[in-house]
Amino acid sequence: MDKKENFMSDNALLYRAAIKYYDNRLKKYDIGYGQVVNLMMIHEHPGITMKELSSSGSVDKGTITKSVSKLHDAGYIRIEENNLDKRSKILKTTPKAKDVITEMYLARKDWWSHLTSDLTLEEVDQLEKTMHLLVKKAIEEPTYQNHFRIFGFQKLTLLDYPGKMACTLFTGGCNFKCPFCHNSDLVFLPENMVEIEQEDVLEFLEKRKNILEGVCITGGEPLLQAGIVDFLRVIKDMGYSIKLDTNGSFPNKLKELVEEGLVDYVAVDIKNAPKKYNKTIGLEGYRLDSIKTTVQYLLENHVDYEFRTTIIKEFHTENDMRLIGEWIKGAKRYYLQNFEDNENVIQKGLHACSLETLQNYKKILEEYVDECEIRGIEERI
Secondary structure, three states, X not given: OOOOOOHHHHHHHHHHHHHHHHHHHOHHHOOOHHHHHHHHHHHHOOOEEHHHHHHHOXXXXXXXXXXXXXXXXXXXXXXXXXXXXXXXXXXXXXXXXXXXXXXXXXXXXXXXXXXXXOOOHHHHHHHHHHHHXXXXXXOOOOOOOOOXXXXXEEEEEOOOOOOOOXXXXXXXXXXXXXXXXXOHHHHHOOOOOOOEOHHHHHXXXXXXXXXXXXXXXXXXXXXXXXXXXXXXXXXXXXXXXXXXXXXXXXXXXXXXXXXXXXXXXXXXEOOXXXXXXXXXXXXXXXXXXXXXXHHHHHHOOOOEEEEXXXXXXXXXXXXXXXXXXXXXXXXXXXXXXXXXXXXXXXXXXXXXXXXXXXXXXXXXXXXXXXXXXXXXXXXXX
């Protein structure tokens, strides 16, 4: 399986490599990476308190206590009473620490030289400035964005919303990990993925409300979005018809949107026959109760809807089609969508089915549903 690179994994690799380097370099001193920064701080700031040491590195008290205890047990520092504050202790290095401290500074210099050996002086300077900015932001309290998050925007579609000229908004994040998903970035949300400002989208919709008829909300899984209700209210007030694409795993949220009149059309992905669902969504032990509730709710015609399945050679069989048909029997519409491979698919090596196979599946499903079609495939096979 290909590994998707991102800042978090790169940062973790850099951290682990640094630990390995310092642990090996300082092994003979019975000290490792976890004590290096603290011993340097104590050496450079004699009389520093535990609280000050903790604050200097934004480290919790428990972690600092363990590190200081190890340094004390090894004989590299001494812990003394604080004459200015009896509630705290001050820390100082011992004569024994002289050799290890010198080796630590040399190790730090050698590690930095190793990391930056392929960089120009200008690149090293920029790296240092960037790191200082990142650290400054890291120690600030981050704010949580509790609004509708948009990570993709198709300004015009004649296909996504049946019978309407619409635009499509792509949300980020999904509780499934379908191997055949062609929007893996929307599932895994790499750190550098550009987020589209909600205000920009609303401004566009305001200007186009006499041209466009509908807005398609897709993902990822849109019903994961904490701010979806408020956002849909805004675009509904503009006069738009709203289509929601969902994997069906949040029936209560779906009912809330439908009952408030915020959704006009719902498209639910039926991934596979029930017994093969876990494999098809990439999750072990997933219970289908919520999806079954969603399916039953739509079959009761509370809102206009469709079911659809992306067909993959490695995942679907004739028997699966019969079992799906029995599950959604009486459904208004059911669409078969052939798998399309691309570089963003989560699992490589999957294959589409032949047109003959799709037509055979269509014939099977027509016994169970009012309307079954192969969507947008014939001309491409």
